Amino acid sequence: MSTAFIVATVLAAVMAGFSGGSVFARAAFVVEPLTEYGVPRSWWNWLGAAKAAGALGLLVGLFAPVVGVLAAIGLVLYFGGAVITVVRARSYAHVAFPLVYMAPAAASLLLI
Template sequence: MNIAATVVAVLAAAMSGFSGYSLLSRAAWVVEAMEEYEVPQTWWTPLGAAKAAGALGLLIGLFVPVIAIAAGIGLVLYYTGAVVTVIRARSYKHIPFPVIYAAPVVAAFALGFAA
């Protein structure tokens, strides 16, 4: 893996980890959004854990590439689901947020496969 792919993968892990932590710690801005999107509160912990696991998988994947691929796929699917959820909630102004979190994951994939 080249340096650019490594840096982007670490950035993607940091962003997803922060997002997972924010949901698990029930940050006010996250709770407000989740309520607006009508995501059941019983899903919040598993969703936050999924993001945290994806972030950890990206970091482990620096040493075990197959783990990075699985974590990346999982995070891309997660953020795709987040975009769908935001659209279903008709909160169109929030669409960029899951896209911003997904972008470094996709970029890490592209850089990793280009190397």
């Protein structure tokens, strides 16, 4: 296990956990764009839970690699879906945000 892998994995977990917690806390910088993109309010808790589960899975993956791989794949797919949602909403200036969250998850997957 390389240092780069550990750093990328922990960074991805912290970022995904922060993002999930922000959804649960209904932080304005998260929920206002969700509303703008047309994401139903009934989905918000599920989306926050998916990010929190991905964060936890990445940390567990430091000790059980299969779990970490699955969590990283899940987060990459999640944030890929977020990119599609932003593009469909024609909010092109916001496309970078899900990509920033996706990057460390993808890096941890590539560094295994």
